[in-house]
Amino acid sequence: MQTLNAIRLSQELLLPKVARARCIVDATAGNGKDTLFLAKNSPEHGVIYAFDIQENAIETSRERLMEHNLDGKVQLILDSHANIRSYINKPIDVAMFNLGYLPGKCHETMTMAESTVSALTDVVDQLSVGGIISVVAYPGHNHGQEENNAVRKYIMTLQSKQFTVICIDMINHINHPPILYIIEKLKSE
């Protein structure tokens, strides 16, 4: 069993921050697995905003949260993460971007470079000091390479005095495996 995969690592690296977070974003709710992780591991007073542009993703996420009696902590938003500013105008402590499309479902609907970078820029701008963002990019699929390049290009511009950015890449795997980026905000200016 592969324990070192991008999703698992993103959750493990974010966990200590999630445990203290008040405002959390799941930029791509999908099947609700990350949303459930965030809801389970955040403080009682924490609020999670979970976005997806597919109605069935929002409904699947809602059902998953309800099964665990955690739907009360989560605002499920049927809208693009590119509109994040319309929903959240306070500091964001944790955000997860698990890009691409829903495995096993409609592969036509996937995250795209322009809206992903726009949303990521908004979240970086609203990130609290000590706040953290994970991005799992899938350069192996259609549009994924372009999206990964755009994400990478943008986050490489973040000032090192203010942010630490790390990249975890499975360098011995073939066929463009997923890449994990973590962005942590160190200070305000």
Ligand SMILES: C[S@@+](CC[C@H](N)C(=O)[O-])C[C@H]1O[C@@H](n2cnc3c(N)ncnc32)[C@H](O)[C@@H]1O
């Ligand atoms: C890889 S899946 C997310 C998996 C999810 N985090 C989970 O734990 O099940 C990517 C999701 O991004 C959604 N998506 C695509 N473009 C989007 C956008 N502009 N805003 C929000 N969600 C988007 C897709 O509908 C899909 O459900």
